Each structure stands twice: as C-alpha cells, then as structure tokens.
Amino acid sequence: MTGATTPSAAPDGPRARDSIAARALSIGVAVGAYAVSFGAISVAAGLDVLQTQALSALLFSGASQFAFVGVVAAGGGFVAAVATAALLGLRNGLYGLHLARVLTAPPPGGGRLRGWRRAGAAHFTIDESTAMAMAHEPDVAATRRAFWATGWSVFLLWNLGTLLGAVGAASLADPAVLGLDAAIPAGFLALLWPRLVDRSAWALALVAAVGALLLAPVLRPGVPVIAGAALAVGGALLLERRSAA
Amino acid sequence: MWPAVLVASALAFLTKWAGHLLPEAVLDRPLVRRSAALLPIALLAALTAVQTCWSPTGFTLDARAAGVGAAVVALLLRAPFLVVVLSAAATAAILRALGWG
Structure with missing residues (x-):
C-alpha cells in the first residue's frame, strides 16, 4: 500500500x-x-x-x-x-x-x-x-x-x-x-x-443459529437473532483469546 | 416505519463515515477487527435459522423450510443470487399450491 x-x-x-x-x-x-x-x-x-x-x-x-x-x-x-x-x-x-x-x-x-x-x-x-x-x-x-x-x-x-x-x-x-x-x-x-470458508466459521454460524432458535420462545421477535449472534461471537472471541494465551 | 428507515440509514452512513474520518488508532484494534469479521457470519446464520423455522406458534418446518432446502441445492450448484432466492420462493409457492405447509 x-x-x-x-x-x-x-x-x-x-x-x-x-x-x-x-x-x-x-x-x-x-x-x-x-x-x-x-x-x-x-x-x-x-x-x-x-x-x-x-x-x-x-x-x-x-x-x-x-x-x-x-x-x-x-x-x-x-x-x-x-x-x-x-x-x-x-x-x-x-x-x-x-x-x-x-x-x-x-x-x-x-x-x-x-x-x-x-x-x-x-x-x-x-x-x-x-x-x-x-x-x-x-x-x-x-x-x-x-x-x-x-x-x-x-x-x-x-x-x-x-x-x-x-x-x-x-x-x-x-x-x-x-x-x-x-x-x-x-x-x-x-x-x-x-x-463459510472454514470450520471455525461453520461452528460460529451453527452456535449463533441454534442459540437464536433456543432464545426465540423467551425473547421478543427480533431480539433472539441479536442475542444468539452476540453469544456466539463472544464465545468465539473468548476461545481465540484462550488459545492465543 | 419512516423513523426506523431513516435512523437505520443514518447509522449506516455514520459507521462508514467514521471509518474514513476517525484516526486509525480508534478503530484499528484486534478486538474491533475480529468482532467486525465474526458478526456478519453470526447474524446472518441466526437470521437464516429464525426466519426458516420459527413462526409465532413456535418451531415449524413448513414450505418455507423446504424453500430454503431448495436454496441450499442452488448454492451447492453455484447458482447466482437471484436464482437461489427464486428457487426458494418457487418451491414454497408450489408446495402451498399443492396444499402443504
């Protein structure tokens, strides 16, 4: 550059x-x-x-x-x-x-x-x-x-x-x-x-999808998507941090 | 609806503009970079799952899910975006016309 x-x-x-x-x-x-x-x-x-x-x-x-x-x-x-x-x-x-x-x-x-x-x-x-x-x-x-x-x-x-x-x-x-x-x-x-280029991307997508579906019965429409995605991303960042340490 | 449309548009522009305007040190951190790469994958997966098999009455596998199944086939065949979306819509519409889902 x-x-x-x-x-x-x-x-x-x-x-x-x-x-x-x-x-x-x-x-x-x-x-x-x-x-x-x-x-x-x-x-x-x-x-x-x-x-x-x-x-x-x-x-x-x-x-x-x-x-x-x-x-x-x-x-x-x-x-x-x-x-x-x-x-x-x-x-x-x-x-x-x-x-x-x-x-x-x-x-x-x-x-x-x-x-x-x-x-x-x-x-x-x-x-x-x-x-x-x-x-x-x-x-x-x-x-x-x-x-x-x-x-x-x-x-x-x-x-x-x-x-x-x-x-x-x-x-x-x-x-x-x-x-x-x-x-x-x-x-x-x-x-x-x-x-979805590698296994970690697939894992992230699956966790977010399942998380959102599990949260759907208890949260207002629209919120489960954000909550499920946030949980999956938070978990992925924690795992990456631990494996880097 | 208009306030939501305009607020979403303003936020989208401010996000883009901030990238062009802010000093690199503010945005260019590993955590920010990684979150921005992971968020679209997680959000799109969650949106796909909920919109495929959740309805106001609960978990449902109906014509919508069959349509998304057709979309998966189209994606595996490397079809362009419009074909993927149309195959989902057509599959769901045909199944409904046959009285299912």
Whole structure:
C-alpha cells in the first residue's frame, strides 16, 4: 500500500481502464439482479415502495437492508430492526478505515479526501467497491478508479433493481402464496454462504443459529437473532483469546 | 416505519463515515477487527435459522423450510443470487399450491 509512486506491473493504458469499467459494470448488473429480490421482499414485508427505495438510496448496504426488512417481516420491533442492520454494517467502518488510506491522491496533490468527495466515498463504502479497490492495490490510480467505478455502477443498478422489484411486488397478491417468505431466509443464506470458508466459521454460524432458535420462545421477535449472534461471537472471541494465551 | 428507515440509514452512513474520518488508532484494534469479521457470519446464520423455522406458534418446518432446502441445492450448484432466492420462493409457492405447509 505504500508503493504509490512506483509503476505497477500492469500497464495503466486504455485496455486496463476498459477492463476496470467492464468489471465494475458486470458487478453492478449481478448486484442489480439481487436488488430485484430485495425490492420484492421489502414490499412483501410491509414497507411501501418509497420506503424500500429510501433504504437502497440512503442505507445502501445489502445485508443490512435485508436484515432490516427481514426483522420487520418477522414481527420484530423497529429497535430490533435498526440494531440488527447497524450491527451488520459495522464491517463497513473497517472498510472505510482501509479505503481512507488507499484513496489518497498520489503526490504531489496528496492528502486524504475532503468534504463532499469524502462523504461520497463513505456512502459508497460497501463489500463490492472495497473488494474491487483492494484488488487493484498498490496502483493508486487504478485503485481509485476501481473504487469509484464500482461504487457508481452498484449504486445506480442496485437502486434500479430495487425499484423494479418493489413496483413488481406491489402489484402482486398475497406474498406468502408466492413464497416470498421463503425468499427472505434464502437471501440471508446466500449472503452467509461465501463467508463459510472454514470450520471455525461453520461452528460460529451453527452456535449463533441454534442459540437464536433456543432464545426465540423467551425473547421478543427480533431480539433472539441479536442475542444468539452476540453469544456466539463472544464465545468465539473468548476461545481465540484462550488459545492465543 | 419512516423513523426506523431513516435512523437505520443514518447509522449506516455514520459507521462508514467514521471509518474514513476517525484516526486509525480508534478503530484499528484486534478486538474491533475480529468482532467486525465474526458478526456478519453470526447474524446472518441466526437470521437464516429464525426466519426458516420459527413462526409465532413456535418451531415449524413448513414450505418455507423446504424453500430454503431448495436454496441450499442452488448454492451447492453455484447458482447466482437471484436464482437461489427464486428457487426458494418457487418451491414454497408450489408446495402451498399443492396444499402443504
């Protein structure tokens, strides 16, 4: 990350630029398709089209948005919905920490982003833009272009997909008959799947899942998810600490 | 609903912004880093479990669970996100049309 001034191995010519734009667009299209299902699920959960669109435009973080409407659909209170979405979004803070370092302009015009550009960069700080930016380090120019191209592509197509899904679902009859209530956990599972990379991830997921189900009879809707996840993460951190000591 | 939508959006932006704004020493601690990596796995697993087999009447295995089973098959076949979600919805809808779950 410090080799900002050294030329990268890959030539930064028109072809490299084209490939960044093409990859950003293809990521946007894939994400836009999944936004269609988010829009439909959100309306099925009881939000209206404008509220659904507000989540995609303002909250703009897929897992948090799914969690928000999922908790609302399950009858959880607003506090539980907001808390679950906020906890899922914590990772974006760490992405921002990393991006603030790599999005700096190359010398001599160096320094961190300021004002509106920084606010825009913060808003675009999500899984996809961070992954694309990191894939182009340490070439600062390519990293910045990859971040902004992916950020814009995902933001525009995510919102377009959301609108299509929300308007489509709003014109449908009973969502339960259409199986949209099965689509919600399937969406969570699809977000979880790529993160189950090793046995400790599986163990963590199982403990959180079983914990949440055991707590479900005694806690208000929405709370068991947070409590089960907190217990699992707390246990994992304790185990790691003990094995490190 | 609007207050919850706007508060959740504000918290999401503030979290992202804090990363860009705060000095590294505040956020860049092993405990914070590890918790932020583990939390999405635990939360998504808990959400999947509760939304698959919990209903207001208690533990239930119905058309929803069958739909999520179809989603697992789709994931094992490396299907894209939309196909995973659609296969779950379609499975549940077909089973309900047949009068089950």
